[in-house]
Amino acid sequence: MCGIVGYIGSKEAYPILIKALKRLEYRGYDSAGIALINDSNELNIYKTKGKVADLEHAVEGKNVAGRIGIAHTRWATHGEPNQINAHPHFSESGNLALIHNGIIENYATIKKNLQQEGYTFKSSTDTEVLVQLIEYIQLSHDLDLLSAVQLALHQVIGAYAIAILDKRHPDTIIAARQSSPLAIGVCDDGSFVLASDASPIVEHTNRIVYLGDGEIALLKKGSPLQIVTQDNVEVTPKISTTTLNIGQLEKGGFPHFMLKEIFEQADCIRDCMRGRINVEGNTVSLSAVIDHKERLLNARRFVIVACGTSWHAALIGKHLIEHFFHLPVEVEYASEFRYRNPVIDDKDVVIAISQSGETADTLAAVKEAKKKGAFVYGICNSIGSSIARATDTGSYIHVGPEIGVASTKAFTGQVTVLTLLALALAKEKNCISPEEFTETIRELNEIPDKMKRVVELNDTIAQFSKTFTYAHNFIYLGRGYNFPVALEGALKLKEISYIHAEGYPAAEMKHGPIALIDAEMPVVVVATHNAQYEKIISNIQEIKARHGKVVALVDEGDVEIKKIADFCIELPHTLPCLEPLITTIPLQLLAYHVAVSKGKDVDQPRNLAKSVTVE
Numbered sequence: 001m002c003g004i005v006g007y008i009g010s011k012e013a014y015p016i017l018i019k020a021l022k023r024l025e026y027r028g029y030d031s032a033g034i035a036l037i038n039d040s041n042e043l044n045i046y047k048t049k050g051k052v053a054d055l056e057h058a059v060e061g062k063n064v065a066g067r068i069g070i071a072h073t074r075w076a077t078h079g080e081p082n083q084i085n086a087h088p089h090f091s092e093s094g095n096l097a098l099i100h101n102g103i104i105e106n107y108a109t110i111k112k113n114l115q116q117e118g119y120t121f122k123s124s125t126d127t128e129v130l131v132q133l134i135e136y137i138q139l140s141h142d143l144d145l146l147s148a149v150q151l152a153l154h155q156v157i158g159a160y161a162i163a164i165l166d167k168r169h170p171d172t173i174i175a176a177r178q179s180s181p182l183a184i185g186v187c188d189d190g191s192f193v194l195a196s197d198a199s200p201i202v203e204h205t206n207r208i209v210y211l212g213d214g215e216i217a218l219l220k221k222g223s224p225l226q227i228v229t230q231d232n233v234e235v236t237p238k239i240s241t242t243t244l245n246i247g248q249l250e251k252g253g254f255p256h257f258m259l260k261e262i263f264e265q266a267d268c269i270r271d272c273m274r275g276r277i278n279v280e281g282n283t284v285s286l287s288a289v290i291d292h293k294e295r296l297l298n299a300r301r302f303v304i305v306a307c308g309t310s311w312h313a314a315l316i317g318k319h320l321i322e323h324f325f326h327l328p329v330e331v332e333y334a335s336e337f338r339y340r341n342p343v344i345d346d347k348d349v350v351i352a353i354s355q356s357g358e359t360a361d362t363l364a365a366v367k368e369a370k371k372k373g374a375f376v377y378g379i380c381n382s383i384g385s386s387i388a389r390a391t392d393t394g395s396y397i398h399v400g401p402e403i404g405v406a407s408t409k410a411f412t413g414q415v416t417v418l419t420l421l422a423l424a425l426a427k428e429k430n431c432i433s434p435e436e437f438t439e440t441i442r443e444l445n446e447i448p449d450k451m452k453r454v455v456e457l458n459d460t461i462a463q464f465s466k467t468f469t470y471a472h473n474f475i476y477l478g479r480g481y482n483f484p485v486a487l488e489g490a491l492k493l494k495e496i497s498y499i500h501a502e503g504y505p506a507a508e509m510k511h512g513p514i515a516l517i518d519a520e521m522p523v524v525v526v527a528t529h530n531a532q533y534e535k536i537i538s539n540i541q542e543i544k545a546r547h548g549k550v551v552a553l554v555d556e557g558d559v560e561i562k563k564i565a566d567f568c569i570e571l572p573h574t575l576p577c578l579e580p581l582i583t584t585i586p587l588q589l590l591a592y593h594v595a596v597s598k599g600k601d602v603d604q605p606r607n608l609a610k611s612v613t614v615e
Contacts, residue, residue: 034047473499485580
């Protein structure tokens with residue numbers, strides 16, 4: 001949610017900042033703005049509702065000179081999306097400009113106090129309250145900007161990543177974070193690029209510092225990076241080297257990032273398994289299991305916390321861990337976990353799943369679990385992210401940057417890591433037969449090749465997807481390992497086509513959803529040939545008896561279901577426990593092509609953000 005960028009150096013800041021904002025468009029936003037200080041020490045702020053392209057249009061013919069600046073894409077929380085509420089926000093004197101990602105929870109109280117001091121407010125945002133507070137402290141206590149920021153941040157409650165300019169000091173950007181991501185690129189020419197994540201930074205440098213909670217950075221032209229805490233304790237910057245590259249951030253000939261990322265899954269899953277699975281040696285190795293074997297093997301239970309697509313991966317993880325490792329697993333919405341006083345103690349292992357590693361609710365759940373003494377295992381994609389740093393151990397999914405807002409390759413990456421975790425633990429505990437272990441890892445090794453066969457169905461799925469642009473509702477059905485796949489397929493359709501869709505266990509259809517079935521109701525059924533095959537056939541016959549339109553996912557060579565379904569997608573056969581890695585891909589393609597046929601923006605669907613960094 002929201003995108004923060006900043007630049008200070010010897011080059012013109014405007015083109016760098018605009019390009020950086022475009023790199024962050026995938027995070028989701030509804031307005032954009034920029035603040036620049038030119039060589040005459042003038043602070044120029046331009047902002048508009050809409051896209052970065054609208055901002056570019058709005059500044060045509062305006063003064064955009066300057067070698068220092070900050071810019072922002074806003075996802076509305078406090079106040080509707082409009083030009084007034086867009087960032088940057090400036091102080092009453094016009095000296096300070098600030099951008100902010102997060103939520104200041106006690107902004108109303110601070111705003112009331114400032115109004116009593118004579119301050120007026122133009123916007124409905126919590127961000128304007130923060131910049132006015134900083135100026136009030138600065139003026140009333142005759143402090144420099146850093147000291148004023150430190151005192152102000154002691155007063156606020158909430159999450160934030162901020163960057164602030166003072167036109168009286170045109171050689172400095174001050175940035176700070178608390179529970180919201182912020183990265184600083186350290187360039188060879190002495191310049192700095194700051195951003196919400198590494199994607200806008202990598203074309204300038206691969207040397208990145210990730211600010212920690214409660215840390216404040218001083219980016220000063222011609223000086224080394226300085227980091228202090230809110231209590232003015234100096235922190236030595238820890239520079240990481242990122243492997244992210246520009247090629248990963250481009251569409252590579254695909255019309256959308258989402259389609260590119262669907263097609264990338266086979267290679268991504270092979271990367272995810274590389275060095276972890278050895279078919280010849282008959283082993284699965286995860287460093288977290290090796291390093292913390294006793295703690296994991298002796299757990300009383302596992303509790304998985306996640307949100308959205310990651311929650312669906314967690315449901316599959318529950319099946320996998322209980323099947324292979326024979327340990328009870330509970331799956332919780334991270335957004336509910338800490339608000340109901342969960343019964344967690346030091347005998348439990350909590351697994352936190354988040355693509356970005358910055359999901360606010362999941363990070364809060366991690367902190368709650370650790371407070372109660374649980375051992376916390378993180379599964380995320382972003383190296384150095386908040387969840388990766390906050391957990392006791394964990395595994396990266398290594399699928400590369402995911403730009404499309406609707407998660408695709410991150411989901412299959414998460415399922416793959418959960419599969420590896422379940423197998424590694426089962427092998428260590430000797431609760432899986434040698435035959436089943438060998439068969440499973442051999443088949444897992446074949447999954448990337450089978451994924452490539454699935455994406456070859458893209459044109460076929462694109463063709464029949466046009467049939468369903470009329471639909472207002474969809475039902476998705478699956479059983480066993482494929483019930484969470486049905487949930488995920490329905491979510492994908494909702495996210496990018498705005499068609500209402502619901503996923504159910506197929507056996508639950510008769511307990512309510514069957515009342516919705518008619519000739520206008522498409523039903524997607526995951527009907528692969530496993531132990532529930534005969535029952536799935538019965539479910540499909542019940543749908544057809546009520547004139548429902550059936551799209552069935554079946555094994556290659558299926559005969560029975562092809563006789564009764566309206567559309568069939570034939571998939572390579574695999575083990576039931578690995579089916580989600582295969583069956584989820586055609587549902588991603590179905591959602592994508594329905595949305596494209598309806599003319600929707602699949603990479604940046606309305607109201608959604610890639611990384612939900614506020615509650």
